[in-house]
Amino acid sequence: MAGTPFRSPGLVCAHHHLYSALARGMPAPPSRPTDFRSILEQVWWRLDRALDLEMLEWSAKLGALEALGAGCTAIIDHHESPNAIEGSLDVIAAACAEVGVRVSCAYGVTDRHGHAAALVGLAENERFLAGGGRGMVGVHAAFTCSDDTLAAAAELAAAHDVGVHIHVAEGVDDVDAPARLGDLTTDRWLLIHGVHLADDHGLRGTIVHNPRSNMNNAVGYARPTRFVNPVALGTDGIGADMFDEFRLAFVRHRESDVEASPETAWAWLEQGWKLFPEAMHDSVTWSHPTLDPWHLAYTTTVNAVDVDIDGDAVLRGGVPTRVDAGEVRARAAEQSVRLFRALEDMP
Numbered sequence: 001m002a003g004t005p006f007r008s009p010g011l012v013c014a015h016h017h018l019y020s021a022l023a024r025g026m027p028a029p030p031s032r033p034t035d036f037r038s039i040l041e042q043v044w045w046r047l048d049r050a051l052d053l054e055m056l057e058w059s060a061k062l063g064a065l066e067a068l069g070a071g072c073t074a075i076i077d078h079h080e081s082p083n084a085i086e087g088s089l090d091v092i093a094a095a096c097a098e099v100g101v102r103v104s105c106a107y108g109v110t111d112r113h114g115h116a117a118a119l120v121g122l123a124e125n126e127r128f129l130a131g132g133g134r135g136m137v138g139v140h141a142a143f144t145c146s147d148d149t150l151a152a153a154a155e156l157a158a159a160h161d162v163g164v165h166i167h168v169a170e171g172v173d174d175v176d177a178p179a180r181l182g183d184l185t186t187d188r189w190l191l192i193h194g195v196h197l198a199d200d201h202g203l204r205g206t207i208v209h210n211p212r213s214n215m216n217n218a219v220g221y222a223r224p225t226r227f228v229n230p231v232a233l234g235t236d237g238i239g240a241d242m243f244d245e246f247r248l249a250f251v252r253h254r255e256s257d258v259e260a261s262p263e264t265a266w267a268w269l270e271q272g273w274k275l276f277p278e279a280m281h282d283s284v285t286w287s288h289p290t291l292d293p294w295h296l297a298y299t300t301t302v303n304a305v306d307v308d309i310d311g312d313a314v315l316r317g318g319v320p321t322r323v324d325a326g327e328v329r330a331r332a333a334e335q336s337v338r339l340f341r342a343l344e345d346m347p
């Protein structure tokens with residue numbers, strides 16, 4: 001009905017990194033990255049080493065606040081802070097609870113800081129899940145893990161009846177991921193990116209497509225329609241505006257196939273509800289009178305006006321009710337100053 005604000009369930013971001021909300025405007029890296037591997041080494045792997053739990057708390061609150069304004073009520077987060085591992089998933093869960101957004105937490109285990117650090121990461125996943133936390137077992141990616149670590153993560157996930165949340169074949173460094181993971185994966189796994197997977201890769205799980213991130217890192221187009229796996233949409237840490245990610249997913253699909261319909265990317269967005277069904281109990285009133293995919297694909301600004309999560313009014317008239325948005329932004333800005341100083345001091 002034209003003119004009447006439209007309501008929907010809450011949207012789901014199937015892959016986020018709430019720790020990166022403070023990274024915007026960060027100091028330039030010591031040397032200019034020239035490929036995906038050096039983007040990881042020069043940007044993201046320096047950022048995660050610089051994080052402490054106080055920075056993480058405000059980064060997660062800022063990220064949750066931005067999700068709320070975009071009608072995203074459920075975030076599937078993937079976290080790494082190698083110098084502040086223990087307790088990090090509690091910090092993220094508490095920050096999201098304070099804002100009122102649902103979150104599934106996972107610590108991205110990796111051997112790139114040595115096997116002892118991988119064990120601490122596994123222990124953080126175990127501690128959080130054993131304590132009743134909503135989450136998965138996180139793994140950074142096969143190419144930074146030993147076979148033992150991958151097997152241990154799969155075993156831990158099975159023991160807690162959850163899946164593994166892992167980056168797969170985002171760049172060419174990880175092309176042997178299917179050979180390494182093949183026997184371990186289950187339908188509950190989240191396979192993030194899959195850009196360099198073969199069409200018949202044989203892995204089980206949901207592939208999470210992150211079109212903006214893939215373009216930003218120049219890793220190529222995942223062409224998700226070629227997979228038999230279910231496909232969902234994530235932002236890979238660049239906000240949680242899922243309508244925006246849907247629009248990008250559509251035009252990227254369209255760029256490769258002029259007959260592509262936005263209904264395909266819309267189905268990927270809807271797949272998020274299979275991964276985080278609780279979001280179906282949430283309600284978002286939008287600033288736009290329809291959510292027809294052909295309409296939304298060409299409407300570049302649609303905001304959440306009111307959001308109710310599990311019956312609680314957490315956004316009214318675009319304003320968060322649980323937290324003072326101005327204070328969250330101010331405290332996050334203070335923490336980004338600390339973060340940037342830590343990055344400048346890092347060798």
Ligand SMILES: [Zn+2]
Pocket residue numbers: 015016017078167192236237
């Ligand atoms: Zn990611």
